[in-house]
Amino acid sequence: MPFPPGETTAGQVPQAEVRRRHLSVLLRHVHAEGAVSRSELTRATCVNRSTTAALVGVLAGAGLVREEVPRTHRSAGRPSPVVRPVPGSAQVIALEVGVERIRAERVGLGGEVLAERTLLPPPGGPTGFEDTVGRLAGLVGSLGGPSTAGGRCTGVGIAVPGLVRRADGLVRFAPNLGWTDEPLAAALTGRLAPPWSRVPVAVANDADLGALGEHCRGAARGCDDFVYISANVGVGGGLFCGGRPVPGQRGYAGEIGHMIVNPGGRQCRCGARGCWETEIGTDVVTEAAGLRVPPDHSLSGVVEAAEAGDERAARALDDAARWLAIGLGNLAAVLSPRLVIFGGGLQDIYEATFDRIEAYSATTGLARSRAPYTHRRSALAHRAPLVGAAELAFAPLLDDPLAACRAAAA
Known part of the structure; x- marks a missing residue:
């Protein structure tokens, strides 16, 4: 006879916890894959078919997934039902604060983008912290209310180019934004009117979230040990080891842009001299090519100039390659x-x-003895931090689907 929720015997995990874990594994699989057969979910959860059917029924009852009979079926026997996420049932807001723009997306379960907005800096350049929080609050409101006809928004995730204390969303230091010890999560919650103010807000470094996005939905799917490097005005990195992110103490790991590669080099915004970002930051490379920095800080103009025969642009790319190789050698x-x-x-x-x-x-020096690694460009392009911010916001729902649904409905 099954134990009641919370009841257990010595050495056993409570039945309620086992159920939560199975629901979490199942919903994560559907969220990541989009459409999964029930037989595949049985393999993923390592339970029998009847238990899988019951778990799917629980999630379907909560409105998070739906089952369909496949249109085509090649093997003999009854086809296994296909389980799909219901994007409108649970949604999150993903925000990215950048030097050159603020971007926002409303994302449904399964990763479908339901709405998006972009704000460019006002005349006169980047705004201060309080103004930025106000603009973020306005963006959240412009994407609709927390409740929809089919479900609710269960979280807000924010990507920021700086050191972020994950526990409370405090931005300790964001030199390219001019922020020090700014309580971003609390400040945004305080600016949002009810019921938005009851939606949990999570904040993380933009490169860390770029790595998360690539691992979940991009170039690092199926790879458990990788480094994601992102260069814009500054340079950041996200690290995965053994299939898990490496946050470091308080979430501060991955600031590879401030790895010293040229002690006699330029002064960095962080106060040090010769940081990696002073050699491979997009503005640095663009200016070395003798070009004007574009509003989006893209380097495509440098490449086009070099391909057209511009020697200065070609030298800028060669210098960037050399400094990239030095930094990559350190990381390797x-x-x-x-x-x-x-x-x-x-x-x-x-x-x-x-x-x-x-x-x-x-x-x-270690080129011959180190383990080989491959390079790959981002599959998500400039959306990677936003995709990661959405996954950050979805985490409570995926960890405990039923508890998150109850909290969202309260």
Whole structure:
């Protein structure tokens, strides 16, 4: 006879916890894959078919998934029903605060983008913290209310280019925004009117979330050990080891843009000299090419100029490749990743610099002895941090689907 919820015997996990874990595994699988047969879910959850059917029934009863009979069926026997997420049933708001723009998306379960907005800086340049929080609150409101006909918004995730204390969403230091010890999560919650103010807000570093996005839905799917590098005005990195993110103490790991590569180099916004971002930041590369920095800080103009025969642009790309190889050599020696993903502005120069990066990398001291790794450009392009912010916001729902649904309905 099954134990009542919470009841257990010595050495056993409570039945309610076992059920929660199974529901979590099942919903994560459907959220990631989009359409999954019930037989595949049985393999993913490692339970029998009848238990899988019961679990799917629970999630369907909560409105999170629906079952369909497949239109085509090649093997003999009864076809296994296909389970799909219901995007409107649970939604999140993903926000990205950048130097050049603020972007927002409303995302449904399964990753479907339901609405999107972009705000450019007002005349006179980037705004201060309080003004930025006000603009974020306005963006959230412009994407609709927390309740919809079919479900509710269960969370808000924010990507920020700086050190973020994950526990409470405090931005400790964001030099390119000019922020120090700013309570972003609490400030946004305080600006939102009920019922939005009851929706949980989570904040994380933009490169960390870029790595999360690539792992869930991009170039790192199926890869458990990788480094994601994103260069815009600054340079950030997200690290995965053994299939899990590496947050470091208080969530501060991954600030690879402030790894010293040239002690005699330029002064960095962080106060140090010769940080990696002072050599491969998009503005640095653009200015070295003798070009005006575009509003989106893209490097595509540098590549186009070099391909057209501009020698200064070609030298800028060669210098960027050399400094990239130096920094990548350091990362490879310490982390030994299987994969390095080029995100942000670096994806603009990836193909143009790949051969040179390989050539320069071969000259580093540990080139022969280190484990080989591959390079790959981002599959999500500039959306990677937003995709990661959405996944961050979905985390409570995916961890405990029924509890999150109850909290959203309260």
